[in-house]
Structures are given as C-alpha cells and as structure tokens.
Amino acid sequence: MALFGKMLKEEESVFKDPIALDYDYMPKLIKGRGEEQRKIALAIKPLDQNRTGGNLVLFGDSGVGKTVICKHMLRIVEEEADDILPIYVNCWKKNTSYKIFVDVCEQLGYRLTHNKKTDELFEVIKRLVNKKSVVFVFDEIDKSEDLGFLYSILEEIYRKSILMITNEAGWHSGLDQRIKSRLMAGMVEFNYYNSKETEDILNYRKDYAFVEGAWDEKSFSKIISKTVKLEDVRSGLYIMREAGNNAENRSSKKIEMVDVDEAIKRLDDFNIKSIDSLEPELKLVLKIVKGNEKCKIGELYDKYKVAGGDKTYKTFQRSIKKLSDNKFISTKTFVGGTGGSTTLVDYSKDKSKPLTKMKKLSDF
Numbered sequence: 001m002a003l004f005g006k007m008l009k010e011e012e013s014v015f016k017d018p019i020a021l022d023y024d025y026m027p028k029l030i031k032g033r034g035e036e037q038r039k040i041a042l043a044i045k046p047l048d049q050n051r052t053g054g055n056l057v058l059f060g061d062s063g064v065g066k067t068v069i070c071k072h073m074l075r076i077v078e079e080e081a082d083d084i085l086p087i088y089v090n091c092w093k094k095n096t097s098y099k100i101f102v103d104v105c106e107q108l109g110y111r112l113t114h115n116k117k118t119d120e121l122f123e124v125i126k127r128l129v130n131k132k133s134v135v136f137v138f139d140e141i142d143k144s145e146d147l148g149f150l151y152s153i154l155e156e157i158y159r160k161s162i163l164m165i166t167n168e169a170g171w172h173s174g175l176d177q178r179i180k181s182r183l184m185a186g187m188v189e190f191n192y193y194n195s196k197e198t199e200d201i202l203n204y205r206k207d208y209a210f211v212e213g214a215w216d217e218k219s220f221s222k223i224i225s226k227t228v229k230l231e232d233v234r235s236g237l238y239i240m241r242e243a244g245n246n247a248e249n250r251s252s253k254k255i256e257m258v259d260v261d262e263a264i265k266r267l268d269d270f271n272i273k274s275i276d277s278l279e280p281e282l283k284l285v286l287k288i289v290k291g292n293e294k295c296k297i298g299e300l301y302d303k304y305k306v307a308g309g310d311k312t313y314k315t316f317q318r319s320i321k322k323l324s325d326n327k328f329i330s331t332k333t334f335v336g337g338t339g340g341s342t343t344l345v346d347y348s349k350d351k352s353k354p355l356t357k358m359k360k361l362s363d364f
C-alpha cells in the first residue's frame with residue numbers, strides 16, 4: 001500500500017514479538033527482587049499450614065516492579081498450592097468496594113453478580129473463600145474511593161494474606177484506626193533498580209521482542225543509562241519500542257543511535273507538554289517546590305503565600321497531592337515524633353521523567 005511507502009515488510013521487521021514490550025507483559029523469568037519475594041513468601045507461608053497469613057504494604061515509585069513481583073508470587077501460588085486462592089485487583093480500575101467485590105466474585109468463577117448489593121456480593125465471597133485460604137493483592141490501593149472492602153475482609157475472611165501496593169510511602173498512616181489495628185501490616189520498600197539490574201531486565205525483554213542482531217550495542221546501552229536515570233523500567237520499554245518503530249520507518253533492519261535519540265526526545269517532549277498543560281494554580285505550586293528542594297509541606301506553604309498564593313492550606317495540600325500523583329514531584333511522609341506526621345516534598349529528580357500513568361486532572 002502506497003500509504004506505508006518504503007516501510008519494511010513483515011519478514012524484515014526488527015520486531016520478533018513486540019508484545020514482550022507491553023507494560024503488563026508477564027516475563028517468565030523475574031530478575032532480582034529476591035529479598036522482596038522472600039518477604040512476600042514469608043507472609044503467605046502460614047496459609048499453607050492452614051493458619052492465617054501476614055499482611056504487607058508494598059511501596060515504591062513507578063516502574064520499580066511492585067506489580068510484576070506480586071503477580072509473579074500469585075503465579076507461584078496458583079501453580080504450587082491448590083488450597084490457596086490467588087486474587088489480584090487493580091483498585092485504580094475497580095475503585096469502590098462494590099466494584100472490587102464484583103471483580104473478586106468473577107475471579108472466583110461466580111458470575112451472577114448483577115442486581116446484587118455490596119453486602120450480598122461479600123456474602124458470596126465469604127462462602128467461596130472461607131473453605132480455603134486466599135492471597136489478595138490490591139494494587140494501587142490508595143486509588144480506591146473507600147476501604148469498606150478491606151474492613152470486611154479483615155473481619156470475616158479467616159485465612160488470608162493481604163498485599164497492598166501503593167506509590168505512597170505514608171499511605172497507611174492515614175488509615176482509620178479500626179482498619180489499622182486489624183491490619184498490622186509489614187512494610188516492604190521497592191527501591192530503584194541499579195544499572196546492572198536495569199540492564200538485565202531490559203536485555204531479557206529485548207531478546208523476546210526483537211530479532212537477533214537488530215540492535216547496535218551502543219544504542220542499546222544508551223537506553224539502559226537513560227532508564228537508570230529516569231528510575232523507571234517502563235520508560236526503557238517505551239524507548240525500545242519507539243526506537244524500533246523509528247528504525248522501521250526509515251527502512252533499516254538495524255536500530256541505531258539516531259532512532260534511540262529520536263525516541264528519547266519524544267519522551268522528553270511529552271513531559272514538557274504535560275507541564276504546559278497544568279492549570280496556573282498547579283504551575284505556581286510546582287514552581288515553589290522546584291525552587292525549594294526537600295522542604296516540609298508547611299514551609300512550602302509559607303513560601304507559596306509569600307509568592308502570592310491565596311489558597312487555603314488544605315487546597316495547597318490537595319495541589320501537592322495532584323502533582324505527586326502525576327509524578328511531577330515526589331513526597332515522603334514520616335510518621336511519629338512530637339509533631340505527628342511530616343511530609344517532605346521534592347521536585348522529581350529528572351524533569352523528563354515520563355508520565356506513564358498520567359491521569360486527567362479532571363479525574364481528581
């Protein structure tokens with residue numbers, strides 16, 4: 001077809017199996033994260049002896065492997081333990097107790113969910129699950145609008161392990177005391193991958209996704225260093241796919257530096273455009289954060305007022321949360337001490353950090 005001009009024919013493609021570059025592709029082999037896997041295994045282990053398991057909050061920044069590690073652990077449970085049910089729910093997609101219970105019912109093979117109320121759905125879940133043990137993974141749990149589902153599970157499911165994934169280190173500190181005291185969760189932090197780990201992960205995906213010899217070594221190394229800098233494996237996968245497309249568009253069977261550079265530029269441009277699209281109030285807050293590294297939120301508010309900001313402290317806190325959810329900035333909450341909890345706010349280390357999970361601001 002003329003529209004596609006000189007592009008490569010299928011048998012000449014640099015791609016072998018591009019699905020391996022999808023963000024939610026489940027690699028057969030997990031690279032590293034041995035310690036995190038061990039902590040999860042220890043929490044689940046009692047279920048295998050008919051006792052209840054431990055609960056964990058797994059936290060860390062975007063693209064550090066939280067989801068893939070938990071899904072991998074569920075895969076092991078599914079393969080190795082007949083009496084333990086593996087359940088995975090993404091609470092960004094299913095963001096109410098009702099939707100979560102419908103999802104859980106369906107995963108348990110119960111499909112008559114329509115016209116049932118939240119309580120009735122939970123009765124079904126209880127009946128099905130309490131015959132066995134269960135590992136729940138609630139991914140993006142901070143995105144759920146309510147936590148009624150968590151309370152119900154804590155109260156009425158006997159043998160369970162609950163794994164809660166979040167980007168927010170301090171998420172659990174804001175929980176209702178009734179949930180907190182029943183949950184007693186351990187904390188597992190996912191730190192950024194180092195250069196060697198990043199290389200292992202991306203190399204593995206490269207071998208699945210691209211035909212042999214498609215990559216020029218130097219170009220691929222550039223992707224690894226950019227990914228390490230961005231501290232997000234997902235951005236590496238994005239650059240690999242884009243670079244592959246760029247090579248194909250110029251009818252080359254080899255992916256070279258020019259293709260990688262163009263892909264990196266697109267990633268950086270996307271982020272800059274995203275900043276431009278922020279509403280003026282958020283731009284002002286971002287400017288204040290940018291000019292004051294690792295500052296406490298209260299101190300930042302004072303500087304914001306001096307700079308002409310006229311919103312209340314509560315609104316300011318909401319703006320910080322929006323910017324943090326969208327990865328423009330990062331926040332860390334420390335609990336304890338005489339002053340209760342403190343939030344430290346910092347500008348993202350690399351302003352070209354991709355917004356791979358950008359939400360529309362109207363979603364808030």
Ligand SMILES: Nc1ncnc2c1ncn2[C@@H]1O[C@H](COP(=O)(O)OP(=O)(O)OP(=O)(O)O)[C@@H](O)[C@H]1O
Binds near residue numbers: 025032167234
């Ligand atoms: N240890 C690993 N081994 C193999 N692949 C990995 C590993 N860690 C991350 N990945 C891959 O990197 C990508 C991002 O990982 P993942 O989706 O688990 O990140 P995340 O921490 O859940 O991020 P977010 O908070 O944005 O949801 C995925 O495509 C995943 O397959």
Ligand SMILES: [Mg+2]
Binds near residue numbers: 139
């Ligand atoms: Mg995830």
